[in-house]
Amino acid sequence: MTFGFPPSPTASTSTSADLSTASATRVLEPAEWAAAGIPLLRNPREVVSGLHARHRPEPATAIVAVLDPDERLRASASFTRRTAPADGWMFRNALLSQLRRVIPHDLRRRTPVRTAVLLYCREGDARWTEEDGAWMWGLRDACTLHGLRCGAYITLTQDGWQVLGEGRGGRRPSADSAPEPFGAPGAPPSLPRTGGAASGDLRRVAAR
Numbered sequence: 001m002t003f004g005f006p007p008s009p010t011a012s013t014s015t016s017a018d019l020s021t022a023s024a025t026r027v028l029e030p031a032e033w034a035a036a037g038i039p040l041l042r043n044p045r046e047v048v049s050g051l052h053a054r055h056r057p058e059p060a061t062a063i064v065a066v067l068d069p070d071e072r073l074r075a076s077a078s079f080t081r082r083t084a085p086a087d088g089w090m091f092r093n094a095l096l097s098q099l100r101r102v103i104p105h106d107l108r109r110r111t112p113v114r115t116a117v118l119l120y121c122r123e124g125d126a127r128w129t130e131e132d133g134a135w136m137w138g139l140r141d142a143c144t145l146h147g148l149r150c151g152a153y154i155t156l157t158q159d160g161w162q163v164l165g166e167g168r169g170g171r172r173p174s175a176d177s178a179p180e181p182f183g184a185p186g187a188p189p190s191l192p193r194t195g196g197a198a199s200g201d202l203r204r205v206a207a208r
Helices: 009-024 030-034 044-055 088-102 130-146
Strands: 061-067 073-080 115-121 149-157 160-163 168-170 205-207
Touching: 030 130, 044 061, 044 073, 044 115, 044 149, 044 160, 044 168, 061 088, 061 130, 073 088, 088 115, 088 130, 115 130, 130 149
Parallel strands: 115 149
Antiparallel strands: 061 073, 061 115, 073 205, 149 160, 160 168
16 A cells, blocks of 8 residues: 655646646757758659658648668558647657558667658648647657658648758649559559558558
């Protein structure tokens, strides 16, 4: 049996404030992201178009993809964001769960070889939001825990796609555009898909 004393009102207030502060730090500002040395994609439009064609994202869909040193896609997974306040820690856990499902970790390597990038389809324009900052924090932390390099964070909106922190983007594909069929000239080759079990209101689709 454990004995104790109820916390004082002052202690409760302090705990709530600490939790609020901790939550606020789980967001990366654009300047912090730009200073993190995120590797540039050689052909971001090709990466975006390939992921868009494979996963056909709708608003509130996140796609995490793992690229090899030659920027070839090794694995990807998509899921729908929970309807809850943006929180980097929750995003980190969701991304890490998807990575563990589709590709082994690289924690035994001294230096990360593969890179994870994140494409998030959302409402609004391409300007940075606090939600984007939470995704950035989550991606960076998930990559560290899975032994990957943290790569680009890309938003997909009605205006098109945008690599945040780089100033590169384009009008197609967009959140409203239909994906190019796999058989079209220049379209990425089809990859087999494997589906994971649904949990809560997450919808997972993985491709390897």
